[in-house]
Amino acid sequence: MSKKILIVGGVAGGATSATRLRRLDETASIIMFERGPYVSFANCGLPYHIGEVIKERSNLVVTTKEALWNRYRIDVRTETEVIAVHPESKEVTVRAKDGSEYKESYDELILSPGAMPLTPPIPGINHELVKSLRNIPDMDKIKEIVDGGAKSCAVIGGGFIGIEVAENLIHRGLNVTLIEAAPHILAPLDTEISMICEKEMRDNGIELIINDGVKSFTEISGGIRTETASGRQIDADFVVAAIGVRPDTAFLKESGIELNPRGYIKVNERMATSADHIWAAGDAVETFDSVTGGAATIALAGPANRQARIIADNIMGINRTYKGSQGTSILQIFDLVAASTGNNERQLRQKGIDYRAYFVHPMNHATYYPGAMQLTAKILVDPQGKLLGAQAVGYEGVDKFIDVLAAVLWMKGDVNDLADLDLAYAPPFLSAKSPANMAGFTAQNDLEGLVKSRTFLQFESEYNKETDLIIDVREEVEFEQHALPGAINIPLNSLRERLGEIPAGKRLWTYCSIGLRGYTANRILTQHGFEAFNLAGGTRLLALGTVEETHTGGHKGKQDVMTTHEDGTQVLPEEHVQAAAEAVMAAAEPVRVIEVDACGLSCPGPLMKMKENMDKINPGEVLHIRASDPGFYEDVKAWARRTGTEVLSLSKAKGFVDVQLKKAASLEECILPVDPTCQQPSKNKTLVVFSGDLDKAIASFIIANGAAAMGGKVTMFFTFWGINVLRKSTPVSVQKNFIESLFGRMMPRGAGKLGLSKMNMAGMGPAMIKKIMKDKNVDSLESLMMTAQKNGVELVACQMSMDLLGLKLEELIDGVKVGGVGYYLGDAEESAVNLFI
Numbered sequence: 001m002s003k004k005i006l007i008v009g010g011v012a013g014g015a016t017s018a019t020r021l022r023r024l025d026e027t028a029s030i031i032m033f034e035r036g037p038y039v040s041f042a043n044c045g046l047p048y049h050i051g052e053v054i055k056e057r058s059n060l061v062v063t064t065k066e067a068l069w070n071r072y073r074i075d076v077r078t079e080t081e082v083i084a085v086h087p088e089s090k091e092v093t094v095r096a097k098d099g100s101e102y103k104e105s106y107d108e109l110i111l112s113p114g115a116m117p118l119t120p121p122i123p124g125i126n127h128e129l130v131k132s133l134r135n136i137p138d139m140d141k142i143k144e145i146v147d148g149g150a151k152s153c154a155v156i157g158g159g160f161i162g163i164e165v166a167e168n169l170i171h172r173g174l175n176v177t178l179i180e181a182a183p184h185i186l187a188p189l190d191t192e193i194s195m196i197c198e199k200e201m202r203d204n205g206i207e208l209i210i211n212d213g214v215k216s217f218t219e220i221s222g223g224i225r226t227e228t229a230s231g232r233q234i235d236a237d238f239v240v241a242a243i244g245v246r247p248d249t250a251f252l253k254e255s256g257i258e259l260n261p262r263g264y265i266k267v268n269e270r271m272a273t274s275a276d277h278i279w280a281a282g283d284a285v286e287t288f289d290s291v292t293g294g295a296a297t298i299a300l301a302g303p304a305n306r307q308a309r310i311i312a313d314n315i316m317g318i319n320r321t322y323k324g325s326q327g328t329s330i331l332q333i334f335d336l337v338a339a340s341t342g343n344n345e346r347q348l349r350q351k352g353i354d355y356r357a358y359f360v361h362p363m364n365h366a367t368y369y370p371g372a373m374q375l376t377a378k379i380l381v382d383p384q385g386k387l388l389g390a391q392a393v394g395y396e397g398v399d400k401f402i403d404v405l406a407a408v409l410w411m412k413g414d415v416n417d418l419a420d421l422d423l424a425y426a427p428p429f430l431s432a433k434s435p436a437n438m439a440g441f442t443a444q445n446d447l448e449g450l451v452k453s454r455t456f457l458q459f460e461s462e463y464n465k466e467t468d469l470i471i472d473v474r475e476e477v478e479f480e481q482h483a484l485p486g487a488i489n490i491p492l493n494s495l496r497e498r499l500g501e502i503p504a505g506k507r508l509w510t511y512c513s514i515g516l517r518g519y520t521a522n523r524i525l526t527q528h529g530f531e532a533f534n535l536a537g538g539t540r541l542l543a544l545g546t547v548e549e550t551h552t553g554g555h556k557g558k559q560d561v562m563t564t565h566e567d568g569t570q571v572l573p574e575e576h577v578q579a580a581a582e583a584v585m586a587a588a589e590p591v592r593v594i595e596v597d598a599c600g601l602s603c604p605g606p607l608m609k610m611k612e613n614m615d616k617i618n619p620g621e622v623l624h625i626r627a628s629d630p631g632f633y634e635d636v637k638a639w640a641r642r643t644g645t646e647v648l649s650l651s652k653a654k655g656f657v658d659v660q661l662k663k664a665a666s667l668e669e670c671i672l673p674v675d676p677t678c679q680q681p682s683k684n685k686t687l688v689v690f691s692g693d694l695d696k697a698i699a700s701f702i703i704a705n706g707a708a709a710m711g712g713k714v715t716m717f718f719t720f721w722g723i724n725v726l727r728k729s730t731p732v733s734v735q736k737n738f739i740e741s742l743f744g745r746m747m748p749r750g751a752g753k754l755g756l757s758k759m760n761m762a763g764m765g766p767a768m769i770k771k772i773m774k775d776k777n778v779d780s781l782e783s784l785m786m787t788a789q790k791n792g793v794e795l796v797a798c799q800m801s802m803d804l805l806g807l808k809l810e811e812l813i814d815g816v817k818v819g820g821v822g823y824y825l826g827d828a829e830e831s832a833v834n835l836f837i
């Protein structure tokens, strides 16, 4: 007798079950209920249509209910919701589009209702300007806002959907702030890998706020304000909340089908629920982790599709079981790709599983073949070497690496399997020692006792200043850029000759940039009787995410003066390029540009090649170097700053770093260190802004922005009336006494309310000046201030003046520091220019 099969949910799981059932049985009666207007649409493509990467909306609708009837004779009922399930009578209650309700009986029932966005009880979360993205109507609403000219968006949540939405809004030219409550974005990845992704996002213009949850959403004029737990306020035209998902299973509450405490449907390995003849697949089910065996809820399309196929097979008498999920996932972040499979360190620690972590930074293919790109990969194994998880990040080759690792993990492989893997190699495709092999070799070396590897986390807890010594075995030029505090520099090639310099009895920590030279040094040292650990992954892990924090030169915070273009290319500001162009034009001879290809070289290769060529070229000539090593972007900036070399252009696109450096034409142009202690002449500038007049404030910020563009730290110290420039335009409720409140009301509230020092004419003067500035295309004071903050200009409010005027920090714009005269004098002492305005 033919079976009557009902399916709840018509997208990934539902549609897969339906078509597989029909292919297995021509006689079955198949009815598929879908609450929304579309079936089988590509939810994974939704963010990309908002960004107009996928141009045609119709491409997202993989099939229609008419097509499903014509080809498969599947009765698709859209805009129809199953509101209850009655296992005892083998029926479901259905609510049709017109609101009427009816019952439908079944022989077999498949549930694939998916998940819906989490809406935690945050005040204002139900405001109409707070959107979420789950289906085509959601996408249409967001796209309509963007097409309507929205300028800014706050995205809540640094998971896959949040990041994809943020990136696509950047493609559409919006200012995007992404807020993540956890210390780092992308929960499936460990901190080091997430930080590389965070850097890519920031480099591409996303303002990233991490470790700061959302406290409330409030409507403001023309938009919505998001306030975070730390008190930051982000004003935007709209918000996209992508905080996470929960199973869409409310309709099952009274059914008696077993759900876990979070509402996920419990299934066995055949994907059968606790009720007879009811099956479930997809985002709404709790399955198990194929690596460690515990319960797992995985909201990914691959598992949903495979589970749905297994259900169809089981219904039709083909006995099949689901072997669990290992959560293999991948994400593109602008040009960068990040991926993971299996468990990460956090999960392993939570489960109490002992593990070892190893890092490698291999090239995606032979280094000598053009276009080689480095990736960063991490594997996690148990003490016997069995693979538990892997992660990778880079511009090319990440997808191949993670799929190979996912396959080995699936087959319960270990580090020896990785070392032995026989993969297809020719120079354009891979290296003879593939990234997977390299990961295996590295882990083998440690597990077999050839080297003692430690992660940076372990270093932090195990390093003892009194008994240990850190040896940086990189070249001098690398050490000068940044080094671990307290490290001494003995380049690997001179280590054997300089062994005598290492005090006996010290426990040693070796490191290099990617771990390989550190490993070789470690082998030399241990064979000479020293106890030594090697820092796995090297400083590359730090440099890609946190170079400023480990800088020996004390340059904390960015002095980045780059502008991000639409295509993601970053360049120096127009005036820099202009100045460089003028200098070139002024030269009597046409300037020779020497091209150097450093692609495929890993750190310190590009830096060494650059230095070698800079030494060779003549004063006034330009060196254009292209590298595929992502760390070179920061390295070259730091090197140029330290040596006073002019950077004519610096860009990063599609994983390539391009830089043009001009060798100083004369001694006057050269600002190399001059005194015996090798201190560079300071490029820092300090401005004291005493005046609260509009014209003087404009002048101050024009000078500050110019100074920031020339490099060096720029500090603006606002004192007395100058502090009014920094006030927020809207009142902030803070505790004040009578005089303070009076002062607060009498003084101008922020940049928009300042008067002119001359010709103020009861407010007409400022209005006229603003109009003239607009006509002449001069930035307003507000936008000059934003530019200054973006370019790293430090805004410091004088503590004493704030006390005198009764102003509180909450009343000042975000990003302002409060400091005393000591702070100012400290900065002034290190500055070449000091202005009082």
Ligand SMILES: Cc1cc2nc3c(=O)[nH]c(=O)nc-3n(C[C@H](O)[C@H](O)[C@H](O)COP(=O)(O)OP(=O)(O)OC[C@H]3O[C@@H](n4cnc5c(N)ncnc54)[C@H](O)[C@@H]3O)c2cc1C
Pocket (backbone or CB within 6 Å): 008, 009, 010, 011, 012, 013, 014, 033, 034, 035, 036, 043, 044, 045, 046, 047, 080, 081, 082, 083, 112, 113, 114, 115, 133, 134, 135, 161, 248, 251, 281, 282, 283, 284, 298, 299, 300, 301, 302, 304
């Ligand atoms: C924006 C976005 C991007 C994504 N990107 C990726 C990606 O790149 N890679 C990846 O692996 N995964 C991605 N996913 C996740 C992936 O889409 C899901 O894991 C997958 O669709 C789950 O399939 P499912 O059948 O369980 O649920 P869904 O495909 O969500 O289908 C469930 C359907 O059931 C309907 N429904 C629910 N309850 C009822 C009811 N009572 N009656 C009738 N109908 C009902 C819902 O309307 C919904 O359409 C993405 C998801 C989104 C939203």
